[in-house]
Amino acid sequence: MDFLTVLYSAPLLLSLFKAALPYAVATTAAFGQWFASVPPCRDVSFEATSFLVCEVDPKLYSIELFWKDPAGKPFQSLHNLDNAQRMAGRTMLFAINAGMYHPDLRPVGLYVERGQEMAGVKTGSGSGNFSLQPNGIFYMSRGKAVVRATKDFVRQRPATDYATQSGPMLVIDGQLHPKFQADGTSRKSRDGVGVRKDGVAVFAISNGTVTFHAFARLFRDALGCDNALFLDGTISSLLAPAIGRNDDYWNLGPMIGVFRKRGG
Incomplete structure (x- = not known):
């Protein structure tokens, strides 16, 4: 040229x-x-089962619990929660269902939202996974994420900003729940949360079916969590639009939403 x-x-x-x-x-x-809007999530394969794992450092991310909208109506679905946050000008990175609930969507055990206790601790006996002792509580206290067996939580009763009770515990101080059997045959979709020694909260949901024993070992052996809590089973759900995860179960009770902090 x-x-x-x-x-x-x-x-x-x-x-x-x-x-x-x-x-x-x-x-x-x-x-x-x-x-x-991309969440801190990755695919993990453990013993031929696929999981989506989200590792959330509370120093960088805000972990919050949700149940009802400002009008007092349960959100019911992760999509409804996401839409409400968008309307409020917030970008929710991901949301996951956060424990068991009654048919009217009330939490079965302890539920604390923004420092307000909306359902009390349940310590009595009962049936189902929730009452498979020890069960436990996932909570946020002064910016720290904690999973603790219910009896230990009640003994110390720490101040909490957010808390949800569920059961059973998957891992207790590095040990698998004593009632889990390595040859167990009950396989379901499951989601749960654990906390590593560095304070990072680890959420995991199975992409297929998994036994309690294998799910607990995922948290302890692959994800490095000394304490981990089962959140829900068959209707385990996770919403993360930025990575194409759009579970859409309805009539859910408590939910966890994760947001990026400013500068995070």
Whole structure:
């Protein structure tokens, strides 16, 4: 290309660049918005079962519990919760169902939201997974995530910003729940939460079916959690639109939502 060709082509190139610039800016902005909504989740394979695992450092992310909307009506689904957060101008990175509940969607055991206790601790006997002792409580206290067996929680009764009780415990101080059997045959979709020694909360949901024993070993042996709690079974759900995860079970009770902190 000679000098005159370059000279006469320059205005055309400049014009094309100016025309393309808004699209480039819009694309960059859209990518930035998408990237900001990507959750800290990854696929994990453990003993031929696939899991989605989300590792949440409370220093970088806000972990909150939700049950009812401002009008006092249960959110009922992760999608409803996500829509409500969007309307409030918040970007929820992911949400997961957060424990067991009655047919009217009331939490079965302890439930604390924004420091307000909305359902009390349940320590009596009963049937089902919730009452397979020891059960436990996942809670947030002064920016720290904790999983603790219910009896230990009640003994010390720490101040909590958020708390949900469920059961059974999967891992207690590095030991598997004593009633789990390695040859157990009950396989279901399951989700749960554990906390590592560094304070990171680890949420996991199976993409297929898994036994309690294998699910507990996932938390202890693969995810490094000395304490972990089962949250729910057959209707285990996780919503993370940025990575294409859009579980849509309805009539859910308590839910956990995770948000990126400013500067996180």
